[in-house]
Amino acid sequence: MELTPFPRSLEYPEVPVGSVLAGAAARWGGRTAFAHGDQSLTFAETYSAACRFANALRAEGVGRGDVVALHLPNCLAYPIAYYGTLLAGATFSPANPLLPPDDLAFQLADAGAVAAVTVGPVARVLASIRDRTSVRLSIVVHPPEELGQGEVEFTEFHSGHSDERPDVDIDIYRDLAHLAYTGGTTGRSKGVCLPHRNVVVNSLQSSCWQLGAIPAVDESGEVIVEQLGGPDEWPSRIGTGVALNLTPWFHAMGTIAALNVPLLDGGTVVLHDRFDPAAYVADAELLRVTTIGGAPALFAALLACPEFHTADLSSVLTIGSGAAPMNHEMIRALRKRFPGVLIIEGYGLTEVTMGAVIAPAYRSAVRKVGSVGLPLPDTEIKIVAAEGGDDPLPTGESGEVCLRGPQVMTGYRDRPEETEAALVDGWLHTGDIGVLDEDGYLSIVDRKKDMLLYKGYNVFPRELEELLITLPGVSAAAVVGKPDSEVGELPVAFVVRNDENVTAEQLLEAVGARVLPYKRLRAIHFVDQIPVSAAGKVLKRELRKRLAE
Incomplete structure (x- = not known):
């Protein structure tokens, strides 16, 4: 079955986010899920460690309704803490580890975080502002010195606890999985409320879209995806992917596309501490990566790197870009470097969990330069007047992009007026200017605030x-x-x-x-x-x- 064109609607199992990891651990077991330097975690090891972390949190009285901030860069502790937080019934709130002290204090206080996971180099920043927040427990990865009051070393915190999954009652439609703060490119961040249902749905939308798959459950009722599309049309094959990841897991694109989706896909994610284009290319060649993904800034640096043009990267099947639009010259340069490889641009924002619109991922589909593609299953787009209004504009006219679908946020934390302005009759007003063509492809013209x-x-x-x-x-x-x-x-x-x-x-x-x-x-x-x-x-x-x- 080629599964083309892709179905416009899917059936999503009613499970919490922890089921994504549980299903992956049962299915992929000893395959490497995450690697960093000379260390790695299999799918099964990640699940066991996350369950121990969840039980450790619950032993400290942290559970349903509580917020745990992850003040971490990408590292092997991250998926353990992320899934452990969710398996405990608590809410994950990502915090950029490079946030200035005042911004970090604001975000943690606004989120009402009661626990935080941090890392040695920035642990003292967190310690310096804890008295301005509700954080009572600080879990430190690679502490740089003696631990302070209310601090505990990461491995010591969870290693002695049971690796059985805690029995937690989670309301997938109401309990928040993510309290994710907007990027703040236009001002102070707002907390975006994303229940478990949103995260599972958007992860499934994204995984199924790129694999030609449909959601399913295993014999234990855990969520998985079943690939129906054949290799002639769908080059990405389940259980075989390898990717280098530089996208921060504290960003929406990282949390969904580079953390949850690879678990569903059975892919291996290899972490780099920093972006060195030559080292990135060398690892991509050595590891036989199947996909290259990131923001346009990554591709600009790669295209400027001489090794990128001479290395054997014939294993690459797809190229994915998000977070910001690719310019047309960049797309043309990548097509020249990778003839026949699918270049897939997508569009989303924190308020839709991660993704809403992505270019088709099967070979015979039309992918238009300058377009971010078509709406994901169960997702609708309309273009309205940028000056205000709710009536759709005619095809080909530019205006504000509005989105509706099961991945759209429930609102901003404690910001009723801003929530009311952003969500109108279920439609999210994105603040982005775009245009729909006669085939339903969306092109992003600019930010409304940048116009x-x-x-x-x-x-x-x-x-x-x-x-x-x-x-x-x-x-x-x-x-x-x-x-x-x-x-x-x-x-x-x-x-x-x-x-x-x-x-x-x-x-x-x-x-x-x-x-x-x-x-x-x-x-x-x-x-x-x-x-x-x-x-x-x-x-x-x-x-x-x-x-x-």
Whole structure:
């Protein structure tokens, strides 16, 4: 059965998130699930350790209704703590380990976290702000020094407990699995409420979409996926995948696409501590990776790495990108490097758990350059006027992207007004500007908040960024608006050059010749790099600050 086109609706087993790991452990057992340096965890070992961690939490009085913050980088302790938290009935709340102290204090206090898992290099940051939060228990991976009051070493905390799964009553529609904070690229983060049902559904939507599979349960009632699509159409094969992962597990794309989905797929995830393009390519060749995934910033660095163009990467079957749009030149360059390999872009946000729209993952499907694809099963899209309104715009007209589906959040934590503004009759107003074509493919034009107003005209920075990146001597670009009392906002570009002979005047002239007068760039600033978040999103607020300074 080729399973093409993919079904528009699926049946999702009514199980909590812990069932994803339980089903994977029973199915894949001794296969390596996660590897980091010279250490690794099999699927079965991950499940046993997560159950011990869950029982250790419960012994400390942490369980249903409590929030556990994971203040960790990617490491082998992460899946143990993540699934252990959920198996205990508690709620997982990810925290970027590089958050400044005040931001970390705000997030943990806002979440109401009672326990936190941290790591040696940043454990003292957490300790310094604990008195501003409800955290009473701090579990430290690789503590750097003597433990303080209320702190315990990670392995010691859980190693002596039972590896039997605790018996916890979880309401999958109401109990939160994730309390995930928005990326904060436009301001202070908000807590996004995601019940167990959302996480299981979105993981299944994503896994089944890329494998040509359907959800199922094993003989114990644990969730699995059953691959129906044949290898001629669906190159990704269940139980065989190998991937290097640099996407932070504290980010939505990491938690779903690089943690839960590989468990369903039976894939092996290999962690790197930091991104060294040459080392990444060497490992990809050595390990015979089957997929390369990450944000556009990763692919930009790989394309600039000489080894990337000469290494034997013939094992790669698919390339996946998310977190931010790929520019057209990057897609063309990857197609040239990997002829015949599926390049799959997706679109989502924390408020839809992770993903809502992904390019089709079977060979005969249409994948359009510049489009992020089609809605996942049971997901709807409509485009409404960016100025406000709920009525769908005609096909081909740009406006705000609205999404509806079982993966959409239940709301923002303790933010009723913002929840009411974002969720209207079940539709999530994303704040992104997009357009649907006649085939139902979505293209993202820009962020609504990034859109500029020049003399009443809408100017979309991404259009200018796409033009800049095609010009000789430009390796990266970002466009923001500079406030102007007479015209509103002036488009200004920050550009990374790979040729010092390229001048601002040349770039201004080249872009100006290809756009309407009101869209022309008014200034160009050359920089060494474009600031991005840990998830690979351009931090345009940082660029606006530079303009203000």
